[in-house]
Amino acid sequence: MHTLENKTTCTIAAPISGDKILTGDRATGPLHIGHYVGSLQQRVILQDKYQQTILVADMQGLTDNGYHPEKVSSNILNVVADYLCVGIDPAKTTICLQSSIPALAELTMYYANLVSVARLQRNPTVKSEIANKSFGKSIPAGFLTYPISQAADITAFNGTLIPVGEDQLPLLEQTNEIVRKINAIAGEEILVECRALLSKVPRLPGADGKNKMSKSMSNSLLLSASEQDIKRVVKSMYTDPKHLNINDPGQIEGNVVFTYLDAFHSDSKYIETLKRQYQEGGLGDGHTKKILEECLQDFLRPIRLRREMLMNDKAQLLSILKEGTERSQDEANQVLRRVKNAFGLNLF
Incomplete structure (x- = not known):
């Protein structure tokens, strides 16, 4: 018997008129030149042609830093500064904070009821990252379920085109599985499936030539x-x-x-x-x-x-982040209402 979980659902495509770009970074440290080559320079180009939202993913940053939250909280403004200093323009791109948009957490909870633990464990990206982080049997539940949180982020902003590397394609496939399940429950298309925008630039290796660039491995060069x-x-x-x-x-x-x-x-x-x-x-x-x-x-x-x-004017950085987050609330809340309606939960 074939189920939705067995289907490859992520189309790789070029942007088209009307596409909405959703991308972001975990706030676990300042960004490096690998981020610039792999995604930041592309975002600068995309913002002139498409509606683009960049999410500072602080909640997802906690999925493997729950006992060290300062690693996340201390880096939120670092990430925002990195965006701005390479040319991302808050007048063109909405920059928002994941933890300050409650609809994202609520959507994650609804979606989690439609995804099995076995499905999450089969996700190649999740399996690879669990192995790299040497969790053993002590995998934080938040880390195992972060593909569900990512699906909430993408659908909340009606993201249709998601810039990713090839290793992230299984995460988008899982997002589209959830989209189809919600639409089946609703009996109509209330969420849209997303497509992947693959970077043509190969991932920049770390200075040691052995691993991908990572601050924790001391092989990176920060912006x-x-x-x-x-x-x-x-x-x-x-x-x-x-x-x-x-x-x-x-x-x-x-x-x-x-x-x-x-x-x-x-x-x-x-x-x-x-x-x-x-x-x-x-x-x-x-x-x-x-x-x-x-x-x-x-x-x-x-x-x-x-x-x-x-970084010498953190009040300005906070203002930009607050304004972008407030702009994002409305769109995310509209999606949340549609999903709640599908579950019959909008009683008042």
Whole structure:
């Protein structure tokens, strides 16, 4: 017997007129250049063409930090500052706070009654993250159910196009399963299914070349990185371990320095020339790292200065977040009313 849970439901698509973008980040730390390459630069472009909401996901940040809530609460404004310093405009993009929109928690509760524990445990993204975090048998219930919370976020803002990486596709599939179940209960389409907008940019590896970029692994470069931070991280970057002498032919694949040069250097033809020199022999790692450091210093300097100004005016950051959250309440409440009607719970 086939059920809704067995169907692949997430369409991968390009934006179309009228799409509503929903995206966001867990507030567990300042954002880094991996976030910039993977999502932030795309959001800056999307905000000029589409209605876009960015959710600061503080409640989801607690799903694996419940005993250390300060890690989340202390980083909410850090994340907002990171958005603004790279060019996200609150006049074009609504920035809101998850915990200050009660409808999201209520929707999560209703949706949770339609999803089995076994289904959550089968979700490949959840399985992978549980393994990475080494929970063992002590998996917080909030962490196991965060795909349901994510479904509440997407549907509350009528998100139709969700920018994600390929590893997040199972989460969107689960959202669409919930949408169809709610619509079946309602007997009409009260929620819309979402589609994935996959980034064309490959995920930026950490400086160690072994793991994805993560502050907890000390292999990341924050958007707020100082000149000394940049120098230190670039110096430590993984290159080609067999490239022992300048005249030895070097390998480009897996060489983090060249991966970052591809992502951040403005002159792609120059980088292609460097690659040929490195592969043929005659170009040292010290020289390529110097080029990359100069490139990253130039890229991050204006971002860091804008961010410092923003963090010196936290009242402005709070005002922007409060205004965006208040704007979001109405839309989320309308969706909540429709879902409650489907369950027959709007008695007064």
